Amino acid sequence: MINTTKIAKSNLKQNKSKSILIIITIILSTLMLSSIGIYIVDAGAYQKENTIKYSGNYQGILANVDEKQADILSNHADVELTGEMNGVGVEKLEDDSNISLAYMNEDALKLNSFEFIKGKLPSKENEIVLDSGALKALGYKNKDLGEKIKISYDDYKSDKKIEKEFIISGILKTSEISEAGKYYYAIISESYMRNTRDMSQEDFNIYVKFNDKSNLSIEQAKEKLDKIANDIGLDTINTAVNENYINALKPDMETIMGGVFVGLVIVLSSILVIYNIFYISIVTKVQEFGKLRAIGATKKQIKNIVFKEGFILAGIAIPIGIILGYVLANIIIKSFMDIDVKSSRLPVILSVVVISFISVVLSLLKPMKVASKVSIVDAVRYTGNKISNKSKRKGYKNINLKRLSHANLERNKKRTYMTLASLILSGTIFITVSTALESFDAEKMAREHFPYDIEVRLSGYEMNSDKNPKDNLNILQMDNPLSKDFFNQIKNMEGIKRIESARSVKIGMEDYDVEFKYDLLQSINENDVKSLNKNIIDGKINLERLQTGDEIVITHVDTAKEMGVKAGDKIRLTLYDGDKKIKKEFKVQAIAMGVPSFGIGKDFIDRTLKYDSTSSLGIYTEEGKYQEIKDSIKKIAKNNGFLETDFIDSRIESNKATISFIKIMGYTLTGIIGVIGFMNLVNTMITSIVTRKKELGMLQAIGLTNKQLVKMLNSEAMYYTSGMMIGSILFGGILGYIAVIFLKKTGLSYATYSLPIVPILLMIVCILIAQFITTYLIGRSFNKESLIDRVRYSE
Numbered sequence: 001m002i003n004t005t006k007i008a009k010s011n012l013k014q015n016k017s018k019s020i021l022i023i024i025t026i027i028l029s030t031l032m033l034s035s036i037g038i039y040i041v042d043a044g045a046y047q048k049e050n051t052i053k054y055s056g057n058y059q060g061i062l063a064n065v066d067e068k069q070a071d072i073l074s075n076h077a078d079v080e081l082t083g084e085m086n087g088v089g090v091e092k093l094e095d096d097s098n099i100s101l102a103y104m105n106e107d108a109l110k111l112n113s114f115e116f117i118k119g120k121l122p123s124k125e126n127e128i129v130l131d132s133g134a135l136k137a138l139g140y141k142n143k144d145l146g147e148k149i150k151i152s153y154d155d156y157k158s159d160k161k162i163e164k165e166f167i168i169s170g171i172l173k174t175s176e177i178s179e180a181g182k183y184y185y186a187i188i189s190e191s192y193m194r195n196t197r198d199m200s201q202e203d204f205n206i207y208v209k210f211n212d213k214s215n216l217s218i219e220q221a222k223e224k225l226d227k228i229a230n231d232i233g234l235d236t237i238n239t240a241v242n243e244n245y246i247n248a249l250k251p252d253m254e255t256i257m258g259g260v261f262v263g264l265v266i267v268l269s270s271i272l273v274i275y276n277i278f279y280i281s282i283v284t285k286v287q288e289f290g291k292l293r294a295i296g297a298t299k300k301q302i303k304n305i306v307f308k309e310g311f312i313l314a315g316i317a318i319p320i321g322i323i324l325g326y327v328l329a330n331i332i333i334k335s336f337m338d339i340d341v342k343s344s345r346l347p348v349i350l351s352v353v354v355i356s357f358i359s360v361v362l363s364l365l366k367p368m369k370v371a372s373k374v375s376i377v378d379a380v381r382y383t384g385n386k387i388s389n390k391s392k393r394k395g396y397k398n399i400n401l402k403r404l405s406h407a408n409l410e411r412n413k414k415r416t417y418m419t420l421a422s423l424i425l426s427g428t429i430f431i432t433v434s435t436a437l438e439s440f441d442a443e444k445m446a447r448e449h450f451p452y453d454i455e456v457r458l459s460g461y462e463m464n465s466d467k468n469p470k471d472n473l474n475i476l477q478m479d480n481p482l483s484k485d486f487f488n489q490i491k492n493m494e495g496i497k498r499i500e501s502a503r504s505v506k507i508g509m510e511d512y513d514v515e516f517k518y519d520l521l522q523s524i525n526e527n528d529v530k531s532l533n534k535n536i537i538d539g540k541i542n543l544e545r546l547q548t549g550d551e552i553v554i555t556h557v558d559t560a561k562e563m564g565v566k567a568g569d570k571i572r573l574t575l576y577d578g579d580k581k582i583k584k585e586f587k588v589q590a591i592a593m594g595v596p597s598f599g600i601g602k603d604f605i606d607r608t609l610k611y612d613s614t615s616s617l618g619i620y621t622e623e624g625k626y627q628e629i630k631d632s633i634k635k636i637a638k639n640n641g642f643l644e645t646d647f648i649d650s651r652i653e654s655n656k657a658t659i660s661f662i663k664i665m666g667y668t669l670t671g672i673i674g675v676i677g678f679m680n681l682v683n684t685m686i687t688s689i690v691t692r693k694k695e696l697g698m699l700q701a702i703g704l705t706n707k708q709l710v711k712m713l714n715s716e717a718m719y720y721t722s723g724m725m726i727g728s729i730l731f732g733g734i735l736g737y738i739a740v741i742f743l744k745k746t747g748l749s750y751a752t753y754s755l756p757i758v759p760i761l762l763m764i765v766c767i768l769i770a771q772f773i774t775t776y777l778i779g780r781s782f783n784k785e786s787l788i789d790r791v792r793y794s795e
Contacts, residue, residue: 057110059245064203082206098641125189432739443652493632496622499617505576513562
């Protein structure tokens with residue numbers, strides 16, 4: 001009885017070089033599949049956790065809810081959790097820090113991702129919880145639980161300054177956003193709220209988490225939230241969806257599709273290499289399979305032998321690849337993600353195991369079929385070379401190393417072409433990816449959306465706050481921080497080349513059933529028109545007609561859909577000029593994708609509005625003066641809590657970091673694919689030596705030196721490497737150009753095509769070094785056997 005398992009194991013031991021090459025190939029492909037899979041899953045979990053960290057984990061919020069409605073809401077069938085929040089007042093400090101005093105129940109803390117450092121929620125009237133940033137801002141950095149503090153705040157209802165002594169019952173962790181915006185929290189007890197307010201006049205903000213666990217779209221969430229509002233007798237104008245959280249619950253399809261594409265490339269590359277190695281191995285073992293057939297082995301048993309060889313090697317390589325992939329993914333995640341991600345990696349690992357085994361099985365199908373078809377007669381006749389159908393074979397009167405190399409390549413054209421195809425595929429992928437990666441320029445990326453050197457803009461304002469009406473944009477513009485005096489102060493600095501200013505006006509859409517009743521009407525210039533023209537949905541933009549004020553551009557497609565308008569329609573909007581309202585009708589000139597929701601000419605805004613509506617200043621500096629001006633503007637803007645600065649060098653550095661990460665990932669991936677492809681060349685060279693051991697021994701017996709042998713092997717390898725270089729540069733150059741054009745059409749207009757000379761030269765150098773080392777080691781190993789043993793060798 002033939003033991004196929006023992007034969008498979010013996011074959012693997014006998015052909016160690018083949019086994020090692022296949023193991024390395026499977027390890028590399030499994031490593032990449034597992035690391036990419038884990039990274040994608042963890043990136044999704046990271047995005048979700050990060051969103052929860054900064055935006056909370058509630059699906060919607062209901063504003064202006066009275067106590068009776070809040071009680072009904074907490075028992076609503078569609079609601080799992082309701083977090084109650086009622087603002088009481090705010091303390092504004094000299095350094096522009098704001099400490100908001102509010103009542104919040106435990107569920108509100110959960111839904112807004114507040115974390116206790118220590119302590120608990122206040123229960124007594126004189127107890128309070130503050131975040132660590134608030135304690136620091138108040139000068140109580142070293143205060144602990146049970147200690148007394150004084151807070152002097154502006155009461156929202158009475159507009160009076162109230163000073164109160166509290167005992168600290170808990171300390172919360174301050175978020176990065178709160179730290180950056182200097183906006184901190186102090187949470188009072190329910191009893192303090194009730195004893196200091198007329199509860200019949202109080203309104204709550206209620207954070208809502210639905211019972212429905214399915215991934216709702218923003219539209220579905222809005223519909224459900226509006227239904228809940230109607231059920232409790234609340235106007236739907238008071239509902240808002242937490243879009244960030246809802247979007248974070250959905251899988252990032254772009255990342256997933258990118259991972260699937262990369263995974264397919266890796267799988268196909270590894271299948272090609274494993275198939276080639278097994279195929280070459282089988283066609284060189286025809287006599288062995290013939291002998292097995294002669295002693296009674298069936299076709300099925302021959303197939304089993306080949307299958308078990310692959311299965312054993314996969315069983316060794318896949319666990320190693322999984323472990324290495326897990327480690328690599330952790331290194332990447334720890335380097336680029338600042339939180340502990342708690343995603344389930346087991347499904348990814350199991351999927352990779354299955355995919356890897358399927359890849360091995362697919363690569364074995366043809367070799368198994370070829371092996372099972374070997375007949376006893378074929379085995380006896382087999383010489384290791386492909387027999388030509390031609391009756392005559394061209395010969396040479398004189399033989400040299402070049403002709404010997406060429407003759408060997410001609411013996412088995414299929415093997416030669418398969419190896420060459422595998423190498424060209426790897427090289428083409430490398431050059432295509434390199435071209436795409438090298439097309440990114442950090443400064444061009446920054447200048448795409450940030451044409452100036454420095455920007456100062458309004459920030460931190462509200463659109464329709466009843467509690468902080470002075471912070472509403474229209475009221476803020478009555479004493480605009482970006483006034484003409486501020487403009488002139490900047491303009492008079494030495495080294496200023498020019499300043500571009502933009503306008504923003506608060507508008508109301510009371511006549512339309514839209515989610516957000518207030519939005520921005522922003523001035524647009526020629527550069528904005530160029531950008532918007534690339535994303536036109538309907539109509540055509542004409543800047544001259546926009547300056548008249550009769551026509552308007554809607555730059556947010558969803559807003560146009562909500563309003564139910566198209567290009568050519570007329571709309572009515574309310575413009576807020578300080579404490580006054582201006583009703584005006586506009587013709588929709590065009591609809592395009594951009595921000596914010598509406599655009600019009602700056603001349604119209606300046607003519608129509610009394611108050612200064614400047615919302616940003618784009619500053620261009622003279623050469624050598626940038627840093628000096630940057631430092632001066634930083635100091636000026638720091639003194640006003642409503643001003644925010646942005647700088648070109650910060651954007652460039654941020655882009656450089658992003659590009660570096662993408663390049664590391666891209667070159668690592670293509671490098672591994674290249675190594676997988678190179679395994680084919682190594683296998684071909686080893687097989688070439690083994691199958692010609694007797695022939696080469698005889699050549700050495702009649703005078704072929706070891707140096708000439710290595711030279712001949714290098715000549716054969718040079719055929720593959722030169723073919724790879726020519727094919728890779730040709731196909732990679734074409735595909736790289738197409739890739740850059742594709743990037744431009746998908747919105748990356750800053751992508752610039754150039755042949756990646758340095759990466760190509762590095763690829764060529766690495767291939768040549770690897771080739772010479774491989775041929776040297778193969779030749780050295782070959783020469784370890786005695787000449788007599790080589791001459792006597794019979795496959």
